[in-house]
Amino acid sequence: MGSHTDSTPVPATRAGRDGLDALLSRPDRALIGLDFDGTLAPIVADPERARAHPDAVPALAALAPKVASVAVVTGRPADVAVRHGGFAGVSGLEHLVVLGHYGAERWDAVTDTVTAPAPHPGVAAVRAELLDRAGAWQGTWVEEKGGRAVAVHTRRAADPQAAFDALRPPLTELAARHGLIVEPGRMVLELRPPGMDKGVALLDHARSIGAGSVVYAGDDLGDLPAYGAVERLRASGVPGLLVCSGSDEVPELRERSDLVVDGPAGVVALLRALAGRLP
Numbered sequence: 066m067g068s069h070t071d072s073t074p075v076p077a078t079r080a081g082r083d084g085l086d087a088l089l090s091r092p093d094r095a096l097i098g099l100d101f102d103g104t105l106a107p108i109v110a111d112p113e114r115a116r117a118h119p120d121a122v123p124a125l126a127a128l129a130p131k132v133a134s135v136a137v138v139t140g141r142p143a144d145v146a147v148r149h150g151g152f153a154g155v156s157g158l159e160h161l162v163v164l165g166h167y168g169a170e171r172w173d174a175v176t177d178t179v180t181a182p183a184p185h186p187g188v189a190a191v192r193a194e195l196l197d198r199a200g201a202w203q204g205t206w207v208e209e210k211g212g213r214a215v216a217v218h219t220r221r222a223a224d225p226q227a228a229f230d231a232l233r234p235p236l237t238e239l240a241a242r243h244g245l246i247v248e249p250g251r252m253v254l255e256l257r258p259p260g261m262d263k264g265v266a267l268l269d270h271a272r273s274i275g276a277g278s279v280v281y282a283g284d285d286l287g288d289l290p291a292y293g294a295v296e297r298l299r300a301s302g303v304p305g306l307l308v309c310s311g312s313d314e315v316p317e318l319r320e321r322s323d324l325v326v327d328g329p330a331g332v333v334a335l336l337r338a339l340a341g342r343l344p
C-alpha cells in the first residue's frame with residue numbers, strides 16, 4: 066500500500082511508480098479516468114442521494130486543464146452522474162467526458178449533450194417482471210436506469226450480503242432469458258445489455274486521444290475491466306497507475322491496485338496533490 070505524505074502518495078509497485086512518473090513528466094499526454102460511486106462520491110444507503118465529495122469538483126477543475134483528458138467512467142446513466150457530480154458548466158471542466166452505462170453512453174461537457182444507443186428491449190421486459198415481484202424481497206430496492214438497465218439494491222436489506230447472494234441466481238436467470246447480463250457491484254445486481262464494459266470504454270478513449278499515460282481510480286467489481294485496460298496499455302508501452310478507492314467490500318480491486326487511498330476523500334487528496342505538482 067502507498068503511504069500518504071503531505072504531497073503525492075507513493076505507489077507500492079514499480080509499474081505504478083512508472084505510471085505516476087509518466088503522468089508528471091508529460092501531463093499533456095495523460096488520461097485520468099475516474100469511477101463515480103465510491104470513488105468520487107461516498108457510498109450512501111440511498112443511491113438517489115449520492116453526491117460527489119464536496120472537494121471533488123474543485124480538485125478536478127484544478128487538474129483537468131493540466132492533462133490531456135479527464136473522463137468519469139461510471140455504471141450510472143451519464144446524465145445522472147453529471148447531475149449528482151455537479152459537473153456541468155464548471156470552469157476548468159470544459160472538456161470533461163462522462164462515459165455512462167459502462168461506456169455505452171457519452172456526455173461531453175463542451176456540448177452538454179449525451180450520445181446513447183437505442184435501449185435494449187430486454188430491459189423493459191425484466192423491469193416488468195421485477196415490478197411484478199415487487200415486495201418479494203424485503204428491504205431491496207429497484208433502481209430504474211433511464212430504460213437502459215435496472216439495478217436491484219440490497220444495501221438496505223436486513224442482511225445485505227445474504228440478500229445479494231440469494232438474489233444473484235434468479236436475477237442471472239432472468240437477465241439471460243432477456244438477452245441481458247448481470248453486473249454485480251457493492252450490494253447491487255444490475256441487469257444490463259452485454260457488449261460494453263469500462264475496459265472497452267477506457268481503452269477506446271485512451272486510443273482516441275493518443276494517451277501517453279493513464280491513471281484509473283475505482284472501487285468496485287465493475288472497475289476491474291478498466292484495470293485490465295490499463296494493464297493492456299502497460300503491456301503495449303503506455304505507463305499506467307491503478308488506484309483503489311479503498312473499502313472493505315471489494316478486496317479484489319485492492320489486490321490488483323498500485324495505490325490504495327482512503328475512499329473518495331483520499332481520491333480527492335490525490336487529485337489535488339497531482340494538480341499541485343503540475344505546471
Ligand SMILES: O=P(O)(O)OC[C@H]1O[C@H](O[C@H]2O[C@H](CO)[C@@H](O)[C@H](O)[C@H]2O)[C@H](O)[C@@H](O)[C@@H]1O
Nearest residue numbers: 101102108109110112115139140220251252253
Ligand atoms: O460505476 P459506478 O459509478 O461506481 O456506479 C456503480 C453503481 O453505483 C451505484 O450504486 C452504488 O452506490 C450507491 C450510492 O452510494 C450505493 O447505495 C450502492 O450500494 C452502490 O452499489 C448506483 O446506484 C448504480 O446504479 C451503479 O451502477
